[in-house]
Amino acid sequence: MTSDSNPRTIVLDGETVAFERGETLFEIAQRHRRDVPSLCYDDRLDPFGGCRLCIVQLEGARKPVASCTTKAEPGMRVTTHNATLDMHRRVILEMVASENRDVDVDELSGYASQEMSTLLDRYDARSGRFDGAHSGTSRPDDGNPFILRDYDNCISCYRCVRVCAEQEGDYAISVMNRGFDTQITTEFGGFLEDSSCTFCGQCVQTCPTGALGDIKALRAKDVPEPVEKTRSVCPYCGVGCAVDILSKGDKVVGIQPAMDGPANEGALCVKGQFAFDFVHHPDRLKTPFVRNDHGQLVPASWDEALDKAAAGLLEAVNEHGRHSLYAVASGRAPNEAGYLMQKFVRAGLGTSYIDNCSRA
Amino acid sequence: MSNPLRDMEKPDVIFCIGTNMTECHPVAATRLKKAIANGARMIVADPRVIGLVEHADMHLQLRVGSDSALLLAMAHVIQRAGLIDPGFIAERTTEAEAFLEHVKEFTPEWASEICRVEPALIEEAAILYGTADRGAIYYTLGITEHICGVDNVQSLCNLALMTGNVGREGTGINPMRGQNNIQGAGDVGAIPNNYCGFQPVTDPAIQAKFEKAYGREIDREKGITKVRALDEAGKSIRAMFIDGENTVVTDPDREHCEHALKSLDFLVVCDLFMTETAELADVVFPATGFTETDGTQTNTERRVQRLRRAVPPPGEAKADWWIISRLAQRMGFHGFDYTDASEVFNELCRLSTTYAGLDWDRVEFGEYQWPVPEEGHPGTPRLHEDGFINGRGVFKLIRYRDPAETIDDDYPVWLTTGRRLESYHSRTQTGRSQGIDYLLPEEVLEVHPDDVTAWGLADGGWAEMASRRGAVTIRVKATERSPRGTVFSSFSFNDVPVNILTGAGYDPVTDTAELKVCPVTVRPASKSGGVAAD
Numbered sequence A: 001m002t003s004d005s006n007p008r009t010i011v012l013d014g015e016t017v018a019f020e021r022g023e024t025l026f027e028i029a030q031r032h033r034r035d036v037p038s039l040c041y042d043d044r045l046d047p048f049g050g051c052r053l054c055i056v057q058l059e060g061a062r063k064p065v066a067s068c069t070t071k072a073e074p075g076m077r078v079t080t081h082n083a084t085l086d087m088h089r090r091v092i093l094e095m096v097a098s099e100n101r102d103v104d105v106d107e108l109s110g111y112a113s114q115e116m117s118t119l120l121d122r123y124d125a126r127s128g129r130f131d132g133a134h135s136g137t138s139r140p141d142d143g144n145p146f147i148l149r150d151y152d153n154c155i156s157c158y159r160c161v162r163v164c165a166e167q168e169g170d171y172a173i174s175v176m177n178r179g180f181d182t183q184i185t186t187e188f189g190g191f192l193e194d195s196s197c198t199f200c201g202q203c204v205q206t207c208p209t210g211a212l213g214d215i216k217a218l219r220a221k222d223v224p225e226p227v228e229k230t231r232s233v234c235p236y237c238g239v240g241c242a243v244d245i246l247s248k249g250d251k252v253v254g255i256q257p258a259m260d261g262p263a264n265e266g267a268l269c270v271k272g273q274f275a276f277d278f279v280h281h282p283d284r285l286k287t288p289f290v291r292n293d294h295g296q297l298v299p300a301s302w303d304e305a306l307d308k309a310a311a312g313l314l315e316a317v318n319e320h321g322r323h324s325l326y327a328v329a330s331g332r333a334p335n336e337a338g339y340l341m342q343k344f345v346r347a348g349l350g351t352s353y354i355d356n357c358s359r360a
Numbered sequence B: 001m002s003n004p005l006r007d008m009e010k011p012d013v014i015f016c017i018g019t020n021m022t023e024c025h026p027v028a029a030t031r032l033k034k035a036i037a038n039g040a041r042m043i044v045a046d047p048r049v050i051g052l053v054e055h056a057d058m059h060l061q062l063r064v065g066s067d068s069a070l071l072l073a074m075a076h077v078i079q080r081a082g083l084i085d086p087g088f089i090a091e092r093t094t095e096a097e098a099f100l101e102h103v104k105e106f107t108p109e110w111a112s113e114i115c116r117v118e119p120a121l122i123e124e125a126a127i128l129y130g131t132a133d134r135g136a137i138y139y140t141l142g143i144t145e146h147i148c149g150v151d152n153v154q155s156l157c158n159l160a161l162m163t164g165n166v167g168r169e170g171t172g173i174n175p176m177r178g179q180n181n182i183q184g185a186g187d188v189g190a191i192p193n194n195y196c197g198f199q200p201v202t203d204p205a206i207q208a209k210f211e212k213a214y215g216r217e218i219d220r221e222k223g224i225t226k227v228r229a230l231d232e233a234g235k236s237i238r239a240m241f242i243d244g245e246n247t248v249v250t251d252p253d254r255e256h257c258e259h260a261l262k263s264l265d266f267l268v269v270c271d272l273f274m275t276e277t278a279e280l281a282d283v284v285f286p287a288t289g290f291t292e293t294d295g296t297q298t299n300t301e302r303r304v305q306r307l308r309r310a311v312p313p314p315g316e317a318k319a320d321w322w323i324i325s326r327l328a329q330r331m332g333f334h335g336f337d338y339t340d341a342s343e344v345f346n347e348l349c350r351l352s353t354t355y356a357g358l359d360w361d362r363v364e365f366g367e368y369q370w371p372v373p374e375e376g377h378p379g380t381p382r383l384h385e386d387g388f389i390n391g392r393g394v395f396k397l398i399r400y401r402d403p404a405e406t407i408d409d410d411y412p413v414w415l416t417t418g419r420r421l422e423s424y425h426s427r428t429q430t431g432r433s434q435g436i437d438y439l440l441p442e443e444v445l446e447v448h449p450d451d452v453t454a455w456g457l458a459d460g461g462w463a464e465m466a467s468r469r470g471a472v473t474i475r476v477k478a479t480e481r482s483p484r485g486t487v488f489s490s491f492s493f494n495d496v497p498v499n500i501l502t503g504a505g506y507d508p509v510t511d512t513a514e515l516k517v518c519p520v521t522v523r524p525a526s527k528s529g530g531v532a533a534d
């Protein structure tokens, strides 16, 4: 088979594969389940070509090329894995690791926080062959309650800066200097709170090393149970961002955006990202309450409360008719709650004396 | 929304009116920012210098409550400049002739007197929207929470119809729904006029369908709205069952509302916390919250998604569906023997028109946007692509009306209310999440710096703000986000119950409260609440 019999194909590790106009070699390789390593890549962001881990061999090219920034052209012959490529990747990783103080980062740090340490293990790159220089100075002085800024772990992939600019449109953080002096910083080198940061957490979730970490989730670092993820939907506004609820045992410990969430495609805002722990607040009601003879609300059993509520509502209906009872459904509760509230008045009383909170 | 959220990256002209999207729907706003990065132009109409303005090409800083005048004048310009879409109008609409005649009267000069926006700016905005290939309108409560809320929405529809900006990618009339499941609450029939799927209770065939399903006679008259029910509390309404709503804090005219609930013979409330409303109840049921509940929820683009339980609820808290059905059973009502949420959802789908093709398993991955009229239907991301549900789009002849109360010598300042990014509604949830206080420790009243000086206030000092219904003491923040003569605050903090002040009037069609406009006075005060001596 020749390449010009079907112009839009390349040969990937010996296999002829089709591609779409504009696709990069990295995207094609991913689509065909080639496990090409990457650190500066986030499929929501413009390719950056910074880390060079995604290098592949192009037939006819003198040196390997970064696959994430190389667009496919008909007839290219590409090798994603061989001993030379793996050797290059290992050296790159060893150098990256030398910059990185804490190679093992708790998975609660953020969605992508394990990318770096996973690669180090896969390429057996914890050799300590290069040591010394670090880029970035940590900002333990930034007292914000959400985002850890531990730039000792920064590897200058700029994913945080890029996600903030390209996805959020906030431009709260930027890059200063180059090489080992590289520093991720806000305007004027200050705290996030004083920048245009909205604490959406996007930078935290895309950081591959845990240099940026989710402070609220990390509070549960020492809780022994494993982290479980449950897909659900944010409880705040009508956008309906899909989230993964992180829990350990019976406790919710954090929230991560669902990268494949149909409404949000990986994005969240400060409420969805960080305002979750109300669910464990001591003020939560744990039992029913009924008003006693002294006019006080006191805890009661379900039986007692249901009986009392049924009797009180029926009394009104019996004395003043079906149209004396009114039900208000919640714009916060699930569809099943709203459906049953309307069924309650319609099937129970034959009225439409029902509304929800959309008018206020 | 007529169009899906992903369409927000596609318009070439964006018209945002009455929506503080960067704070209220931040993730949706990021999509508009992407459209702008790709070259889209944006018009923002809002009395305040909201976050969106930084990204806009034009800011129409209209007086609060004057939206319909602005929109009439925009229609006038589009008509006069010949920017209408005759093909679309002929094929898809009715009443166009009368409408195009009607708008001739409403010049930008006329509107300018009411809106306080330069006629040239109105003209420019109209031409920008009128010449768009893909013009999209986005709005929220800034449009609807007025006595003329319905007129405002219809005025936006008129603009979209006359320019053919409906039913295509990157166009549409897109209300951004405020609460996570406010869309769903309407979809499932928790409204006085419709059963689930917006099937009117007044239609005899539909009445018969539900009488059969529910096994009893049901009124063919609409019920009354919550606003009317609160007015009738203690009179014809004697008992209420309220699920998950902090009515006292979030509804307008708090004193009236509290009084109404207190005058009931019996009140049952279901909530996560002992809210100000729950405290007035005779029985309070503890409900499960986010992370503890299996169920479904429908977002602003009509997408039905699954909620999943990750952890057990605290103590004996129970899911809403369980509480409502067990209470119904104890009251002797039939048809409430459910064993889990999926049975409830499947029944809803069977009876609905818009959810008819869905069931519990099909919404697993959240890929359906209603209407899904039958099994196997892929859902409807974009409404009105091949026609309007009711045949043709109808132009409505709107006239401008003043808000229920307008400023005068006694109450010379416009107050407008809204939400802030970091807090949500009555803060029963955000207020109990750690760290949020760091960003937003207390409510403030946003006042233009020149007004701060003119009214003898101090930035960071206290003010007493009063309307015809009450007064609150609130900290002052000088900011050019507020125009002169207009102040802003949210209604989220219980210690500054701003909704004591609001609630002068209601839209005659929907009974939506006029929360966005309220004439007030603002005077210096001391923290204890007293008004400072001059």
Ligand code: SF4
Binding pocket: A147, A160, A163, A164, A168, A170, A171, A172, A173, A192, A196, A197, A198, A199, A200, A201, A202, A203, A204
């Ligand atoms: S939290 Fe969001 S806004 Fe703040 S720096 Fe990170 S990405 Fe930017």
Ligand code: SF4
Binding pocket: A234, A235, A236, A237, A238, A239, A240, A241, A264, A267, A268, A269, A270, A271, A272, A273, B025, B026, B027, B028
């Ligand atoms: S994360 Fe923010 S934008 Fe998304 S649904 Fe929640 S409140 Fe809305």
Ligand code: FES
Binding pocket: A037, A038, A039, A040, A041, A048, A049, A050, A051, A052, A053, A054, A055, A066, A067, A068, A069
């Ligand atoms: S992933 Fe391609 S250079 Fe980093």
